[in-house]
Amino acid sequence: MTSDTPLDFGDPADLDQLRRRFRAWLADHPLPERRPDEPVPVFLHRWHRLLHSGGWVGLDVPQEYGGQGLSALHQVAISDELGACRAPGVPRIGYLAHALLEFGSEEQRRRLLPRMLAGDDVWCQGFSEPGAGSDLAGMTTSADRHEGQDGQADYYTVRGQKLWTSYAQYSGLCLLLARTDRSGPPHRSISAFILPLDREGVTVRPLRAANGDDEFCELFLDDVRIEASERIGAEGDGWPLAMTTVSYERNALDTGHLSKYGLLVERLRHAARDRRGELPDGLLGEIGRCFVDYEVLLAHARRRTAERLAGKEAGPESSIDKLLMTRTEQRLYETALKVFPEELFAEGGEVFGDYLYSRAASVYGGTSQIQRNIIAKRVLRLPSGG
Amino acid sequence: MLRTFATRFRVGSAAVKPSDRAAAQKALGELGLAELRRTSPPAATVQECALLAEEHGRQPLTTSLLGTVLLAPELLRLLGEDAPPDQGTTPTIALARDLRFPGLRSSGLVAWDCEGADSALCVAPDGTVTAVEPGPPAPSADLLRALRSVPPGSPSRTVGRLDAATHQRWQAYALVIVSSELVGAARSFVQQSVEYASERRQYGREIGSFQAVQHLLADATVLVEACTSATRYAAWCLDNEPPARALTAARVAKAEVNGSVLEAVQTGMQVFGGIAQTWEHVAHLYLRKVLLGATTLATTTDLLTILAEPEAEAA
Numbered sequence: 013m014t015s016d017t018p019l020d021f022g023d024p025a026d027l028d029q030l031r032r033r034f035r036a037w038l039a040d041h042p043l044p045e046r047r048p049d050e051p052v053p054v055f056l057h058r059w060h061r062l063l064h065s066g067g068w069v070g071l072d073v074p075q076e077y078g079g080q081g082l083s084a085l086h087q088v089a090i091s092d093e094l095g096a097c098r099a100p101g102v103p104r105i106g107y108l109a110h111a112l113l114e115f116g117s118e119e120q121r122r123r124l125l126p127r128m129l130a131g132d133d134v135w136c137q138g139f140s141e142p143g144a145g146s147d148l149a150g151m152t153t154s155a156d157r158h159e160g161q162d163g164q165a166d167y168y169t170v171r172g173q174k175l176w177t178s179y180a181q182y183s184g185l186c187l188l189l190a191r192t193d194r195s196g197p198p199h200r201s202i203s204a205f206i207l208p209l210d211r212e213g214v215t216v217r218p219l220r221a222a223n224g225d226d227e228f229c230e231l232f233l234d235d236v237r238i239e240a241s242e243r244i245g246a247e248g249d250g251w252p253l254a255m256t257t258v259s260y261e262r263n264a265l266d267t268g269h270l271s272k273y274g275l276l277v278e279r280l281r282h283a284a285r286d287r288r289g290e291l292p293d294g295l296l297g298e299i300g301r302c303f304v305d306y307e308v309l310l311a312h313a314r315r316r317t318a319e320r321l322a323g324k325e326a327g328p329e330s331s332i333d334k335l336l337m338t339r340t341e342q343r344l345y346e347t348a349l350k351v352f353p354e355e356l357f358a359e360g361g362e363v364f365g366d367y368l369y370s371r372a373a374s375v376y377g378g379t380s381q382i383q384r385n386i387i388a389k390r391v392l393r394l395p396s397g398g
Numbered sequence: 399m400l401r402t403f404a405t406r407f408r409v410g411s412a413a414v415k416p417s418d419r420a421a422a423q424k425a426l427g428e429l430g431l432a433e434l435r436r437t438s439p440p441a442a443t444v445q446e447c448a449l450l451a452e453e454h455g456r457q458p459l460t461t462s463l464l465g466t467v468l469l470a471p472e473l474l475r476l477l478g479e480d481a482p483p484d485q486g487t488t489p490t491i492a493l494a495r496d497l498r499f500p501g502l503r504s505s506g507l508v509a510w511d512c513e514g515a516d517s518a519l520c521v522a523p524d525g526t527v528t529a530v531e532p533g534p535p536a537p538s539a540d541l542l543r544a545l546r547s548v549p550p551g552s553p554s555r556t557v558g559r560l561d562a563a564t565h566q567r568w569q570a571y572a573l574v575i576v577s578s579e580l581v582g583a584a585r586s587f588v589q590q591s592v593e594y595a596s597e598r599r600q601y602g603r604e605i606g607s608f609q610a611v612q613h614l615l616a617d618a619t620v621l622v623e624a625c626t627s628a629t630r631y632a633a634w635c636l637d638n639e640p641p642a643r644a645l646t647a648a649r650v651a652k653a654e655v656n657g658s659v660l661e662a663v664q665t666g667m668q669v670f671g672g673i674a675q676t677w678e679h680v681a682h683l684y685l686r687k688v689l690l691g692a693t694t695l696a697t698t699t700d701l702l703t704i705l706a707e708p709e710a711e712a713a
Contacts, residue, residue, distance in 0.1 A: 016449055016452070016453070017449075018443065018445040018446060018449065018634075019445075019630065019634070020634075021630070021631050021634040021635075021638075022634070022638055278708065281706060281707055281708045282708060284706045284707050285707040285708060288707075293703075296702070296703060296706045297699065297702040297703065297706065299702075299706040300653070300701070300702030300703060300704070300705040300706035301653075301702055303650070303705045303706065304650050304653045304654055304701075304702070304705060307628070307646075307647070307650040308624050308627065308628045308650060308651075308654050311627045311628045311630075311631035311632075311647070311650075311651075312623070312624060312627035312628070314627075314631060315626075315627045315630065315631065329623075332619065332620050332623050335620045336620060336623075336624055381613070383616075384612065384613045384616035384617065385609070385612065385613075385616075387615075387616035387619055387620070388606075388609075388612030388613070388615060388616045389612075391616075391619065392592050392612075392615055392616070392619060393596075394592065394595060394596060394604075394606040394607065394611075394612050394615065395596055395603070395604040395606050395607040396607060397603075397607045397608070397609070
């Protein structure tokens, strides 16, 4: 599992130049202001389009699909620069792009990827269901096949319900998983589709989360017709596609969380210095621990990137990455509330909102318990239960 | 090469004869690794040396790879022209009696990892390097690593001085090398406990098939991977980044390693169950090594206190 050859943790040679070019662009393109009544996703979408107009979205996507053909590290450098000037991050579409890159047809990639990167299409992800969260294989949304005269699939009729679909109310397209074979083994009977959300039979209902946000939605699918040409990959490719997607979703580099953590860690360390003697010793140690967590996660993400550049595919090891990311995020916000207790007595405190969101880190993308199962079975190859 | 050596000279239990220790050290000496960091520019990168230290940690070995092969020669190299000619001596490094970096008020020193060493180099907080003579063997909980006390007032001789940046580089290097050996030990012991869990049967099935055991081993694996990433990155920083940045990365690595290798080894022992509580089993050799390793050079409290505040701006 671990190579014992030296790795290159360094930045690509052209990274400094990229950063300088980006800073120059930022200087010419002031951050847009969020209008008072503007929903966050709408504001972020405006930002997405502006970033794309400068060529700063999809840096790690090949050029023929609208990207820049660079590496994940280049995209992370952009995230870092944005974080440093407290701008919103890059749009979180990396994992969707990778799903299309690996499983989409050439036609789908050429048609959909450039629009995704440009923000012309806003995507959401329809994986989880009320009865299938961490146990994704237990999904019951079905796609019944209708065959044309040639015996090939013509179209599908989809019925079911999806849950935790982030920002579906602001999205135009959904990467949907549904069962195309009700009797087969789950890992070979799930297929992936591109579903336009304005199609007849689709109902989107936002759900209010514990932090007050309406990010998560329910998606009701009542006899929705999806064309065979809207299927991604072959029938049964849905499971490997989902596994690839969540592998990318579990890597801190791909999700752009790192810059956000880094900013808060520095805020905590400055508080430690400015309030020296005021903060109890124990809390000082906790702040030090947050910095260690963050730096370890950064080193770990760099190691993964170096391994990926050396040709290693994202696999079950991503469960290790997810647990490290969760540890970092949850400890960080717990500590932040102790350093800034006033957050508990203010309305709409940002740190408090993020703290509530951090509690979901050990649930979304597969609970921490599921990640441990994956490590035990697929990384350590421990025997399965009798 | 080191792996073959380690397989041949690893100790099977806590009872090691002094003559076996000497023979193993002699065999290690014959591998000629001490030259790796002695020449300028060095023949091996820090990352390569860190991987060697990791490998050395994997087996219960009594040999001084860290003190006499990787650390003292690098210190002499960093001293540059100040360093005296070697004159056929084999130095290791000297630490405070509690195994931390030597402090201002030196309340006594030990020659650390001193198997086969005849002197010890002490780096004072101001960068002054002195050579001291090791005295009688000193007991410690780690049965593998040899220590000798340096009696107060024993002869010492100044050999040179590290400037501020070189001193940072030295500290970072020492932290990385010590951390790497601990990571190797934890990784190897967790691997052994995974293998044991796949074979040992209770209640009619392998204990590794129980989810409670699986989650223990998964958590230990996450800790080992975190330590590995942090330590290898810190080693890379020493090869590629300015000393201040390398020192921060090394402190981060040691802070992660201190807590995580101990927890990982204790978890592995829990999986081994009763057998790991015996004198004959290797488990306590690993436990003793990581327990003392976690206090060597810098404790978690030392490191977290420093890391809690932003690095001072370069003057």
